[in-house]
Amino acid sequence: MKALDWLRQPRMPEPWRDPNYWKETGWAYVYLAPSLIILGLFVFYPFFSAFGLSLFKWSTVRPPGTYIGFANYRYIFNDTYFWRALAHTFIYVGISVPATLLVALLAASLLNKPLRFLSGARMSYFLAYITPVVAVSMVWRWMYNWQYGLLNHILGYFNVDLINWLGDPKWAMPALIIFSIWRYVGYEAIILLAGLQNIDKMYYDAAKVDGASGFQVWRKVTVPLLTPQIFFVFVISLIGSFKVFTEVHILFGGSSGPLRAAETLVYYIMSEGPLGGRWHMGRAAAASVVLFAIIFAFTLFQMTVTQKRVHYQ
């Protein structure tokens, strides 16, 4: 019986019968047109084009070359270095994304306190993000220098032996992750700070009346009410981290680290493609499609599962 209840409900007026509906819809599309055109040209067309390219053996002289079906996919799935690059990418994303978020959350909480030189502190956090990645990567390359670098110099005070950050395969990935956390923590902290400042003071007052401790307030009030910003930052940084390339390329002087220890999926894509003059654009496109599928699956998972834990009010 209940299944048919909807039949007894009064029917909603159909919106398209309203003459204003088409007018409003038309205007909506006019406003959306610029971004749709840009997205179409620079996102959707390249994506479908890349998928098409992945089915060809590339020829620069006669693009796109010879149709070879799914041979490029077979090649990359049989290539040890593809799986290694994928594993490196998951390690990088799995550590750097939550670690950056955690540090950013702590930094935002600190920056939300009435401190001296607060604006200077906020700016210094953000500076790392707005400085061009090539420039900061070069600076970190010097900081990581195993003989003269600042990092080893500081560690020397704690009797830590010299670490060959960029030359030892064991340390290549940690070096990349540390650099990445430093670079993105400011950006994420600023977004979280904006969220923190929008939390109504009454929640804190209520918690205080209930006798909650500082940590309890942070865990039970601040974090839940900050979930929209945390969710946003999480999605954005996850997508960005899967695409890491420039940091690797500059930090390791145009390579993917010793014994390719920091070769990420985008680096693999680039090395199959134009980097090093190999021009296997079909293989590069196939690996790009796989990367797209991974990011798409993760984003979908976040949208459906994680979002249930997001409190918008």
Place this chain on the structure above:
Amino acid sequence: MRRVLLVLLAGLLAFGVFAVAQEAVSIHFLHAMKAKHSVYIDELVAQFMAEYPYITVTTEYGGSYGDVEQKINAGIVAGNPATVTQLYENAITPIAEALVPIEDSLTQAEIDDIIPGLRDSATVNGKMYSVPWNKSIMILYYRKDLVPEPPTTWTEFFLMCQELTVDLDGDEAIDRWGTCFRPYNPEIFLNFLHQAGGTLLNEDWTEATVNDDRGFLAMDYVASLLPYALVGSDYESDMLAANQIVMFVSTSAGASYNISAAETVGAELGFALAPQGPATDGTMIQGTNLCVTEKGQTQAQIDAGILFVRFMLRAENMAYWAVQSNYLPSTYAAYESQVWKDAVAADPKKAVMADAMKVGFGPLNHPAYSDFRYHMTTRWEEVILGAKSAQDALDELAQDFAQYL
């Protein structure tokens, strides 16, 4: 009257042909030479335009060799590449169809004047598609204060590296090494391989021979040097300036950087032929070639591009360019020119480089060479970082090559 008319008609025709030949044409020269060298390119271009006033050459610094290669490839796909460009031989081979087979436009004298090894590496399917232009060769650099006489054989080099590797401050850690190896520079392995008498592939390119006895001899020699070699990604000049290395085999193109680096530690740098291996003392010739693109060009642009390349190939221009840029001439006539002879008399290191060129070898001009180099880099790094034995790395390299043969 008829005769006058005929003369007038002939005159008009001749003028017409002349006018067509002199039609203004613009060409684009995309190169990878930074400001220091591009000054001399601009001088040569100015001379060329003075000689051919109807041709305008626009020069553009396109970034590194890799950047220029990417721009040319993208230009070919888009149908508008630069008319003349500078590329490695192995970057030319895969796009030869889009280039002018320049051999057809050179005189036999011009072809014969090019050093044979360089001519071979510029040849694709039996025809030269480019001409060698900015060439360098691997030579031995050594600190004269620590090495009175440079080593001339592999054995001498090994023994001297052993002796020169020292702990300078008594902390039981090595501070200065006899030599160095860089992970992303597999060309040094090609030197050893060639000197051991080995090759990457057999003669008809059907089988990888890199893992045969001669290949093993070369890689095993590298492995034996590892305790006395600083392995790092820094440039040799940086290691030299930090007083970390004493001698190394590297490209002659880096001579000015290496001289300055040695000066920072108060040392004078010596130059010599690379130590001789069991088979030969030849080292690898590196550097790029000039080529003219056919795709996206008008016939007038192609003709102007060919004229420009031939102009650069002339003995006086080749010698001038080599002297100013510290690259090495690629034609016999340039070596015989007074400009070059004067330069050698004033700078003895140029004589060492020229001697090295006589026994040098060019890169393998296989269409998949970029792939070979990619795999060589991986395996070379595995050996010098101690991750794989010489034989294992070579066997895997042969398997890597097999997929392209």
